[in-house]
Amino acid sequence: xxxxxxxxxxxxxxxxxxxxxxxxxxxxxxxxxxxxxxxxxxxxxxxxxxxxxxxxxxxxxxxxxxxxxxxxxxxxxxxxxxxxxxxxxxxxxxxxxxxxxxxxxxxxxxxxxxxxxxxxxxxxxxxxxxxxxxxxxxxxxxxxxxxxxxxxxxxxxxxxxxxxxxxxxxxxxxxxxxxxxxxxxxxxxxxxxxxxxxxxxxxxxxxxx
Amino acid sequence: xxxxxxxxxxxxxxxxxxxxxxxxxxxxxxxxxxxxxxxxxxxxxxxxxxxxxxxxxxxxxxxxxxxxxxxxxxxxxxxxxxxxxxxxxxxxxxxxxxxxxxxxxxxxxxxxxxxxxxxxx
Numbered sequence: 350x351x352x353x354x355x356x357x358x359x360x361x362x363x364x365x366x367x368x369x370x371x372x373x374x375x376x377x378x379x380x381x382x383x384x385x386x387x388x389x390x391x392x393x394x395x396x397x398x399x400x401x402x403x404x405x406x407x408x409x410x411x412x413x414x415x416x417x418x419x420x421x422x423x424x425x426x427x428x429x430x431x432x433x434x435x436x437x438x439x440x441x442x443x444x445x446x447x448x449x450x451x452x453x454x455x456x457x458x459x460x461x462x463x464x465x466x467x468x469x470x471x472x473x474x475x476x477x478x479x480x481x482x483x484x485x486x487x488x489x490x491x492x493x494x495x496x497x498x499x500x501x502x503x504x505x506x507x508x509x510x511x512x513x514x515x516x517x518x519x520x521x522x523x524x525x526x527x528x529x530x531x532x533x534x535x536x537x538x539x540x541x542x543x544x545x546x547x548x549x550x551x552x553x554x555x556x557x558x
Numbered sequence: 559x560x561x562x563x564x565x566x567x568x569x570x571x572x573x574x575x576x577x578x579x580x581x582x583x584x585x586x587x588x589x590x591x592x593x594x595x596x597x598x599x600x601x602x603x604x605x606x607x608x609x610x611x612x613x614x615x616x617x618x619x620x621x622x623x624x625x626x627x628x629x630x631x632x633x634x635x636x637x638x639x640x641x642x643x644x645x646x647x648x649x650x651x652x653x654x655x656x657x658x659x660x661x662x663x664x665x666x667x668x669x670x671x672x673x674x675x676x677x678x679x
Contacts, residue, residue: 398658437581549617
């Protein structure tokens with residue numbers, strides 16, 4: 350700043366320092382990952398918009414009332430919510446450098462995630478068995494796209510979780526692994542936030558129609 | 559890696575862990591905010607319009623609870639840039655959602671119904 354001012358007084362062209370100052374490794378990962386999550390949020394926003402537009406176009410096919418089992422959705426929601434809590438506990442264990450406890454909490458998180466996926470796939474299989482396939486109506490196309498995209502995210506989150514558990518087991522709680530675990534924690538909690546939208550707008554509002 | 563860099567990475571990791579108490583408060587609030595909408599829809603006696611408004615309000619509150627207690631959002635993290643990114647995203651989401659619903663609603667209501675179109679020669 351002072352250099353620039355001095356140059357201006359002398360009537361000479363103003364040069365700016367173009368060399369970047371040094372960044373510690375991984376210092377920008379959190380912000381970068383957050384921006385990725387925000388872009389993912391836009392994907393889900395568009396899928397919600399599609400469901401909002403097409404969600405009532407049944408093409409004389411089954412409506413939400415004929416298909417959804419709210420008690421199953423409630424169990425599913427509680428599994429995802431519990432997995433968010435157990436991931437939070439894993440992060441606390443990481444903070445205290447208790448690797449064993451952290452791995453245990455991560456494993457429990459993974460089991461909850463797996464249970465969530467299992468119930469969701471059972472629900473999908475049941476719907477498809479009843480003829481409520483994605484091809485049946487615009488409502489079902491948008492339903493499977495929205496809920497399926499969320500389920501796919503959970504699947505990749507689980508793969509990531511297992512990968513990181515192996516990483517921690519092999520290399521220990523090194524700085525890079527801490528950073529990756531924090532990224533996954535943000536990803537996992539973010540998926541829970543998206544699920545709030547799904548169970549409210551798709552399942553609960555669907556039952557009100 | 560310098561000790562300074564180590565401390566920095568450690569700080570940001572710790573900032574994302576929060577406290578056990580915070581996690582439990584967030585979880586407790588989420589359970590309540592999830593259970594009430596489910597009970598209202600499954601066993602509620604309110605009319606549909608009121609139920610819909612209430613469950614949407616609960617969802618909005620629960621999203622904020624998750625943001626604060628699980629994602630540890632604040633205005634200071636990363637020099638405020640995470641909050642800026644979030645605000646920008648919220649603006650985009652609101653435009654995309656309300657715009658799509660508004661335009662498509664008008665398109666639907668102004669379209670000639672299909673069965674009438676079939677009768678025109």
